[in-house]
Amino acid sequence: MQWVKRTPLPDQEELSRLYKKLLVTGGCGFIGSNFVRFVFNSRPQCHVINLDALTYASFKDNLADIHDHPQYRFVHGDIRDRVLVDQLITECDAVVHFAAESHVDRSIMDPEPFVETNVLGTQTLLTAAHKNGKVRFLQVGTDEVYGQLALEDPKAGFTENDLLKPNNPYSATKAAGDLLARAFHHTHGVDTVITRCSNNFGPYQFPEKVIPLFITNLLEDKKVPLYGDGRNVRDWLHVLDHCDAILTVLEKGKAGEIYNIGGNNERSNIELTSMIIEALGQSQDMIEHVKDRPGHDRRYAIDATKISQQLNWSPTRSTWPQALQNTVQWYVDHQDWCQSVKNRKFDQYYEKQYGKQHR
Ligand code: NAD
Ligand code: TYD
Helix, strand or coil: CCCCCCCCCCCCCHHHCCCCEEEEEEEHHHHHHHHHHHHHHHHHCCEEEEEECCCCCCCCCCCCCCCCCCCEEEEECCCCHHHHHHHHHHCCCCCEEEECCCCCCHHHHHHHHHHHHHHHHHHHHHHHHHHHCCCCCEEEEEEEHHCCCCCCCCCCCCCCCCCCCCCHHHHHHHHHHHHHHHHHHHHHHEEEEEECCEEEEEECCCCCHHHHHHHHHHHHCCCEEEEECCCCCEEEHHHHHHHHHHHHHHHCCCCCCCCEEEECEEEEEEHHHHHHHHHHHHHHHEEEEEECCCCCCEEECCCCCHHHHHHHCCCCCCCCCCCHHHHHHHHHHHHHHHHHHCHHHHHHHHHHHHHHCCC
């Protein structure tokens, strides 16, 4: 028998590329601020420019601990500002694009800002990436672009090859952003990668989203408005697992590819709500059943086989009940933050969204 000497295959680490100058859009929001902190903790050589328009959902102070970091620069600006974006992209070797209008209920009330930022803003960035020619562009996407699964659907979860069937204006505009990223890769050869992640939880989430909304309501002795029958299902992933997955795809993902990211942690809203109430030692009577969200997607679930097998990523921080309890505790310990973000403007939104909805 003749032995053939083979060159060993490079392991995944050797295939990965380190990016040193990141343009992070939306870095003052929930996931973006966690990501910037995560990058400085895990990639000390990195420089980050954070471009954020500071909309209602963002707080510069979310990154107060990073502000004076010598490798950090905050730019207050809009991703639709072509001149600004063109200039910033030439200073970077990768773009991690978080900036978005992100709340489904607001997109039902008024879809226009969603089209402006999630579609036109993404196009502006991609055009600048095309002009620059050298940057890697990571489009931070959502599982909501796949539409919904039925509760009894035997499918384990959405795969990257599933059709896009967005059901609300938020997910429709996110799907448009993903498709633009795909098209810029195919037509112009821009080095794009797309991630599609399930629902995130963790610190610094704006309290219009269900977990921080319910925690902060309970801390204010207010009831929690549960939509419809409460049986809708979401797959919950800790925000730091998401940040880790994004960095993994940025460094190891293949150009033009899509990677689903999930927590393998499906929970019904009623189960989630009961756990939050229990963690705060309150009564289940604090649940107030309210009118359902129009077009409310029944179930989201992710099949994350591709990222797990090809890029060796899996979640390590999302195990419930502990991870949820830690998140509840973060909001308990940061009530000043909660109060400052739940300001007068938020009260107006709350009244508009929930005021007349109660059954
Ligand atoms: P967020 O609403 O907390 O933050 C969005 C940030 O974008 C804010 O800081 C805001 O000021 C900024 N922004 C909005 N419009 C802008 C504009 N025109 N120019 C510059 N900055 C602008 O959102 P998030 O929950 O942190 O989500 C971040 C990204 O992750 C979004 O693209 C969202 O679609 C995606 N995503 C979120 C989840 C989730 O569970 N939150 C899950 C999957 C994917
Ligand atoms: P949300 O946090 O808005 O995320 P998404 O719609 O992007 O999944 O909502 C999560 C789930 O919680 C969703 O099924 C809707 C439900 N929900 C309520 O029952 N009541 C609420 O007040 C909110 C904001 C959400």
